[in-house]
């Protein structure tokens with residue numbers, strides 16, 4: 001907005017509902033987006049023009065309609081968005097300012113100009129690079145053209161979907177962040193891996209929706225010196241890291257970043273593949289922490305990071321199904337579903353991604369549950385069938401062959417599947 005305001009007084013606020021993206025989003029994320037658009041329109045006094053269609057056609061057409069010389073956008077580094085913007089640019093000058101990241105992809109580079117392949121050196125350089133202060137803008141930064149005065153633009157009403165599963169919008173983002181800064185952040189380093197404590201910020205939803213910028217958050221973190229705040233800043237760097245990796249390797253949204261893994265045998269063609277996948281999706285694997293996570297995803301459209309890793313490992317290394325099956329399911333159901341973080345979160349677990357997370361690190365769902373949900377509270381919250389089992393014994397019902405009415409026996413033998421996973425890994429190593 002500031003860049004636009006430096007060359008013009010008035011602008012048209014335009015949002016294109018693009019089916020290509022909406023179809024991939026799932027009901028939860030769509031509902032959240034629509035709620036944010038309603039809030040934005042209200043803050044602009046009803047001046048947000050919302051249309052449907054292909055942005056490649058719609059944006060230049062509307063720009064011509066109002067004799068606009070430029071279209072201002074935030075740079076999109078995703079495979080689809082980057083190409084879309086290049087196409088739009090064939091017809092009208094497109095001015096990209098900033099990005100959804102603290103430090104835009106391509107800026108954190110080694111002294112020789114090449115990019116980082118692993119997180120820790122990226123993180124050190126990211127800290128040295130630093131970031132600009134957040135932009136100070138509001139609805140009055142520009143004078144908004146009344147969309148009803150624009151001929152032939154086929155304005156549509158902002159859809160009203162189901163109520164979002166969590167509070168969304170700029171106000172909600174600011175309030176949630178302020179409350180988090182007010183206390184929980186200082187324990188982040190100690191509690192961030194504990195799904196039972198629900199001690200993380202859940203800011204991923206707002207970051208995804210663009211209702212808060214990471215630079216706003218980093219500026220607030222600068223004022224804090226606790227270990228918790230430091231650890232939190234590091235997590236924001238993961239977000240930038242994956243944005244950088246995906247921008248440099250657009251194919252890694254759909255394919256293994258490390259193409260050696262293309263040779264990894266999976267069970268996707270086995271007769272029971274679909275049945276296994278459905279049991280995983282529905283939280284009926286017989287492994288309590290996995291089932292709790294998958295049911296949290298179904299219930300809240302969100303899942304704790306530690307549990308995302310556990311359920312992902314289970315799908316890839318216990319059920320031997322392709323990571324992209326799980327990634328697609330996550331993108332359909334997560335309100336914070338975000339291509340770089342999701343695809344590379346999955347590839348991190350699968351071992352085919354950037355980081356030094358080797359394939360042979362196979363998460364044991366029982367010991368992970370005992371360690372990170374030590375009293376079993378998280379499992380009992382999400383798996384009602386197990387509520388009668390007290391304490392951490394809830395994690396070992398399968399191991400101890402405890403018969404719990406309505407709850408399945410473990411669908412696989414973890415020790416056996418671990419050996420199988422390692423044998424498959426040996427085959428691609430050769």
Ligand SMILES: Cc1cc2nc3c(=O)[nH]c(=O)nc-3n(C[C@H](O)[C@H](O)[C@H](O)COP(=O)(O)OP(=O)(O)OC[C@H]3O[C@@H](n4cnc5c(N)ncnc54)[C@H](O)[C@@H]3O)c2cc1C
Pocket residue numbers: 192200201202203204205207208232235236238239242303304305306308309312330334336337338339341342343345346349
């Ligand atoms: C298999 C898998 C899939 C994932 N899919 C997504 C996704 O679709 N969208 C998404 O935003 N995150 C994803 N993550 C990363 C992480 O799980 C979430 O960002 C985090 O759980 C969001 O909760 P929070 O806001 O409470 O996180 P907090 O712990 O409070 O962290 C603060 C912020 O740091 C960033 N962050 C933290 N951890 C990571 C990480 N490992 N990678 C990238 N950014 C991180 C997020 O923006 C997060 O909001 C995925 C991780 C895995 C293992």
